[in-house]
Amino acid sequence: MYYLRFYLFFCSAPCVYLLKEGNGEQEPCFFLKGLQPSLYVELSHKGFHRDVVTTVELGSDTPADVRALLVYRWPRDVYVDPYQVASLSHQRGWQMLFNTAIDLEKPAHRTSEFSTYVYPSHVGPTPEPLKVTIPIHGRYHKPSFDGKTFTPVHIELPELLLWTKKCTPFQRLEPHTVLDAPCTASNTSICSWVKIQHPNKNSVPMSLHLPVGDGSTVRLICTGTLVVTLICCVVLCHSMLKHPLR
Amino acid sequence: HYSTRWWMMERLLSALTEKRVLFPVSFVVRLALVVYGDYQDRNMVVKYTDIDYHVFTDAARFITEGQSPYNRSTYRYTPLLAWLLTPNIYLTVVFGKLLFIVCDVLSGLLIYKLLCLRGVGCQTARYVSSLWLLNPLPMGVSSRGNAESILSALVLGTLLCMEGKRLTWAAALYGLSVHMKIYPVTYALPIALSLRSSHTETNGTTQSWTWRTPVAFVGSFLNSKLILFASVAGGVFFTLTALFYYMYGWVFLHETYFYHLTRRDIRHNFSPYFYMLYLTADSRWSQALGLAAFLPQLILLLVSSWTFHPDLAFTCFLHTAVFVSFNKVCTSQYFMWYLSLLPLVIPHLTLSVKQGLGLLLLWFAGQAVWLAPAYFLEFECYNTFFLIWLAGLFFLVINSFILVQLIAHYRSRKSLERQKAE
Numbered sequence: 001m002y003y004l005r006f007y008l009f010f011c012s013a014p015c016v017y018l019l020k021e022g023n024g025e026q027e028p029c030f031f032l033k034g035l036q037p038s039l040y041v042e043l044s045h046k047g048f049h050r051d052v053v054t055t056v057e058l059g060s061d062t063p064a065d066v067r068a069l070l071v072y073r074w075p076r077d078v079y080v081d082p083y084q085v086a087s088l089s090h091q092r093g094w095q096m097l098f099n100t101a102i103d104l105e106k107p108a109h110r111t112s113e114f115s116t117y118v119y120p121s122h123v124g125p126t127p128e129p130l131k132v133t134i135p136i137h138g139r140y141h142k143p144s145f146d147g148k149t150f151t152p153v154h155i156e157l158p159e160l161l162l163w164t165k166k167c168t169p170f171q172r173l174e175p176h177t178v179l180d181a182p183c184t185a186s187n188t189s190i191c192s193w194v195k196i197q198h199p200n201k202n203s204v205p206m207s208l209h210l211p212v213g214d215g216s217t218v219r220l221i222c223t224g225t226l227v228v229t230l231i232c233c234v235v236l237c238h239s240m241l242k243h244p245l246r
Numbered sequence: 247h248y249s250t251r252w253w254m255m256e257r258l259l260s261a262l263t264e265k266r267v268l269f270p271v272s273f274v275v276r277l278a279l280v281v282y283g284d285y286q287d288r289n290m291v292v293k294y295t296d297i298d299y300h301v302f303t304d305a306a307r308f309i310t311e312g313q314s315p316y317n318r319s320t321y322r323y324t325p326l327l328a329w330l331l332t333p334n335i336y337l338t339v340v341f342g343k344l345l346f347i348v349c350d351v352l353s354g355l356l357i358y359k360l361l362c363l364r365g366v367g368c369q370t371a372r373y374v375s376s377l378w379l380l381n382p383l384p385m386g387v388s389s390r391g392n393a394e395s396i397l398s399a400l401v402l403g404t405l406l407c408m409e410g411k412r413l414t415w416a417a418a419l420y421g422l423s424v425h426m427k428i429y430p431v432t433y434a435l436p437i438a439l440s441l442r443s444s445h446t447e448t449n450g451t452t453q454s455w456t457w458r459t460p461v462a463f464v465g466s467f468l469n470s471k472l473i474l475f476a477s478v479a480g481g482v483f484f485t486l487t488a489l490f491y492y493m494y495g496w497v498f499l500h501e502t503y504f505y506h507l508t509r510r511d512i513r514h515n516f517s518p519y520f521y522m523l524y525l526t527a528d529s530r531w532s533q534a535l536g537l538a539a540f541l542p543q544l545i546l547l548l549v550s551s552w553t554f555h556p557d558l559a560f561t562c563f564l565h566t567a568v569f570v571s572f573n574k575v576c577t578s579q580y581f582m583w584y585l586s587l588l589p590l591v592i593p594h595l596t597l598s599v600k601q602g603l604g605l606l607l608l609w610f611a612g613q614a615v616w617l618a619p620a621y622f623l624e625f626e627c628y629n630t631f632f633l634i635w636l637a638g639l640f641f642l643v644i645n646s647f648i649l650v651q652l653i654a655h656y657r658s659r660k661s662l663e664r665q666k667a668e
Contacts, residue, residue: 233542
């Protein structure tokens with residue numbers, strides 16, 4: 001009798017322990033499954049040099065070891081300066097990885113789109129939302145021949161990817177999908193990340209307008225430039241020959 | 247009471263421009279700016295240090311890791327500069343700035359020595375060199391980390407050696423300066439004209455034009471002095487080029503030389519050709535227009551070399567001013583190239599102080615008229631391309647006017663002494 005009770009006790013203790021562990025494992029995954037983060041992006045400044053400010057709110061029950069990754073896909077009309085970013089990243093608390101080398105000087109029609117992976121340093125759990133500010137610069141565009149003085153540039157909203165150790169390997173996390181991406185900005189290994197589907201985004205798509213040259217005035221510009229430079233050249237030659245060294 | 251104040255100001259100016267005081271003071275002020283620049287970089291959003299300095303430092307870092315400095319994108323200078331700045335990585339990051347301010351003060355010293363050698367009185371020479379040494383523009387440029395002062399020291403050193411008839415040193419410094427930046431290659435023509443045999447000059451005007459005249463003209467270039475200069479300068483230049491080509495390959499040639507020769511920067515800059523080149527960048531007229539833009543530069547360089555080559559300092563100043571004003575790309579750094587030669591020209595000008603200051607103000611006004619629409623384009627997103635184009639042409643007209651005034655009021659030393667005697 002005693003042995004039976006003892007045996008049952010010993011059986012149930014590990015079972016209770018396992019159940020508890022199971023709950024602990026599933027909690028972060030429940031967190032991810034039920035996550036509805038909000039993602040706001042806005043552009044600040046005017047002109048060719050702007051800041052893209054992304055604010056992400058994950059919620060107050062974020063586990064401590066959650067890592068976030070923001071994937072931006074940039075159009076060819078803008079660029080991010082890797083050297084500027086490298087000098088800023090320790091101040092701003094995030095690291096950036098580029099998927100290609102960036103030419104800082106080419107006009108827009110001679111370059112292509114690129115992506116950047118942004119790794120914020122601290123994600124949770126903090127009551128403050130995550131804020132990432134990325135400086136971008138506009139490229140020069142081909143002059144317009146239809147009288148338009150500005151060209152529109154549309155910037156896509158970033159994708160939010162999350163990773164937490166306790167939930168790996170990721171299973172049954174619909175509607176979110178699982179993606180492979182570099183683990184950190186040093187790009188030494190690939191991890192599986194959860195792409196959070198449909199976060200509450202700002203409804204207005206991000207766009208800016210960059211000035212372009214007016215191609216229809218090309219004849220006036222060329223004539224004017226060549227005439228003025230020729231006149232200045234002739235005047236200077238005349239003055240040099242009229243006032244030789246005395 | 248009024249004259250006492252003027253007397254005190256004169257005494258102060260004279261004390262400040264004493265040799266013992268002037269050079270140390272100018273060095274200390276530049277050093278203070280470097281220290282302030284470090285403070286501003288750490289604590290404020292707008293940085294004091296120029297982006298170019300970070301480019302140099304990154305390239306020097308690549309060299310310390312055994313790689314090519316051209317791995318740093320937008321590094322378009324000689325590898326020698328990155329090698330010179332490797333102490334930025336080993337010692338302190340401000341080493342480069344210290345080197346640049348030393349070269350800046352050295353340029354001031356070379357200006358002083360050159361003026362004394364050209365027969366300007368020592369006190370006038372000190373006043374004029376203080377125009378460079380106590381000038382906030384070169385102070386700012388060097389302390390921000392631009393390497394222009396190295397080149398101005400080399401060019402002034404070449405002119406000083408030429409004036410002092412030390413041809414080998416002049417040729418070596420000239421070869422080095424052409425290696426560092428390509429624009430001093432334009433000085434080859436006036437240097438060659440000034441070194442050729444002088445007997446043809448006295449006969450040139452009276453002799454009739456026979457078939458012997460062009461032969462004699464070409465023959466006058468083949469004398470020992472010119473051949474010595476050409477071989478030493480060419481030797482220095484080609485040795486350095488061969489060494490760095492062996493180390494870094496084709497990318498060295500492209501970034502240091504070919505890029506600058508074929509550079510078509512369509513982004514806004516002071517050049518009068520900027521908008522024309524932007525609008526025609528992809529059209530079939532692009533090459534022809536580029537050539538048309540090169541012709542005024544070439545013609546002016548040839549004419550100024552021929553008419554002023556006996557006075558090498560003035561010719562080099564005119565060359566550089568014309569080259570920069572009529573170039574397809576012009577940024578404010580380029581102004582340093584001819585500003586370092588301006589103090590050599592000033593004692594020979596018959597302009598009054600008022601006229602001189604008026605021309606200076608006009609030059610600044612021309613820049614301000616360009617900077618306003620450029621600011622609105624870049625930072626406020628207005629479409630001011632047409633205004634920038636007009637401002638660029640206006641700046642060219644102002645530069646031409648100033649140069650015409652300088653040419654019209656320039657007198658050689660003999661003529662000034664004759665005037666003083668009369």
